Amino acid sequence: MTDRVERALERIGRLDPELCAFAEVWDEEARARARSVDRRLPLAGMPFAVKGPAGIRSYAAQRLVAAGAVPVGSTAVPGPGTYWQTWGRGRHGRTVNPYRADRTPGGSSAGSAVAVAAGMVPLATGSDGAGSVRIPAAWCGVFGLKTTNGLLPSPDRTGLASAGVLTRSAAEARAYLDHVLDAPRPAPPPLALPLPAVFSADLGFARTEPEVAAVVRAAVERLVAAGVVQLLSDRTPFTLLDPREAWLSVRGGAAADAEGAGRAAGVRAENVRRLDGLFAGAELLLTPVTPNRPHGHEGPGEAYSTALTWAFNLSGHPAASVPAGFTADGCPVGLQLVARRGADVRLVEMAVAAESAVIRVRP
Incomplete structure (x- = not known):
């Protein structure tokens, strides 16, 4: 030991x-x-x-x-x-x-x-x-x-x-x-591959760096080629409302003004509605984890590294980061996998299935 x-x-x-x-x-x-x-x-x-x-x-x-x-x-x-x-x-x-x-x-x-x-x-x-x-x-x-x-x-x-x-x-x-977990959970049923999935590089509002988006898109293409996921075709890309102000309002708690709290509740409810609609037909939502690569120690400037993650803190969905590859300057990039609320065990199993197809060695 x-x-x-x-x-x-x-x-x-x-x-x-x-x-x-x-x-x-x-x-x-x-x-x-x-x-x-x-x-x-x-x-x-x-x-x-x-x-x-x-x-x-x-x-x-x-x-x-x-x-x-x-x-x-x-x-x-x-x-x-x-x-x-x-x-x-x-x-x-x-x-x-x-x-x-x-x-x-x-x-x-x-x-x-x-x-x-x-x-x-x-x-x-x-x-x-x-x-x-x-x-x-x-x-x-x-x-x-x-x-x-x-x-x-x-x-x-x-x-x-x-x-x-x-x-x-x-x-x-x-x-x-x-x-x-509080109590033993039954083992999840075996995954039926490919998993129905939706991919978005920006969720409709984030300013994702082109190279970061390209690394993640290539990782998703490897998942498709390996038969791990099947992207659902839709002429209308999946989008959410930008959660920034809603997250800040909820974090502010009692300090938030009533008008701001009302707007936050509306954004939160609409995003939950859209996510519930997505997960009615898909197992996974795939996005970059961040819109930017790791920045210097002085800070990210005007970029919000949380732009693609904090919506799921508001909605409550489980989400994971799987290594997707590297930018040309040697910075790791993550692929975010989001699943239905409560599907944590299944999400980990889906991430296991994805890893062998996604992970690329450092260039």
Whole structure:
């Protein structure tokens, strides 16, 4: 049970001074837990990391510990003054993208994504209120899942944030869902391929960079060629109303004015109506995770990296990021998979089916 934890701690000690993924590392506590863990538990001895200083108290972390997994540390989250919440402040300094140190890893689950991408841990917890799991997963080239809003307990009173997980592959995320759900769930029925799907590069409002759109479109074409998805033909592209003001209004809570709250409710309801209509005939909605590539540490400028993710925090749908490829300058790009509310287990299985056809090695 101790070997896996020792390997994780060795990699953290060797790689973290450069990547700055961890805020704290619990070396001795992890070793002691690994020595004493019940070997009969399903996740006995599996090292994992938790998001931020309060991550060990999260519902998901406690369920993983109960299954025998060993927390080895807390990962970096944005520090004071990081308005865009796009990089973490680790114990050694600013968290950097493992592919390009001059770029952000995304946030706010920044350190969790970097720790998984660098192989320091096989799994890290996250939380996602606007894209905080999916964006760093996309920009660090790993798998990230935002669960259906309300599926797992969350301290976020607005209801926008839900628990999530980051792993090297979708298959590795199965263990997370297996052990954090309240009760054992029946195994999902085998997937009938191809899966009916709809693709949108911009959801009708986002200013997606042409190269990012091209990388994701090529990934979708590989899914079609592999028989994983079948794109539903429709002369009218699928669109949503831009959720920006609605998300900001909901996040503002009581501080939001009545007129703004009314507009937000209208946008939210209309987008839910459109998504319900889409999922009446499709299994998946496919989009880029972000409209932009990883930006520099100074911030994204006027771009909203959340433009294609936060609609699903408002609607509550589960969504995942699968590595789609790289831009010419070596930046990872993510493909977002969105499914029906409550279809989290099935979404992970669909992501597993997609990964082998989608993932491309770094150029």
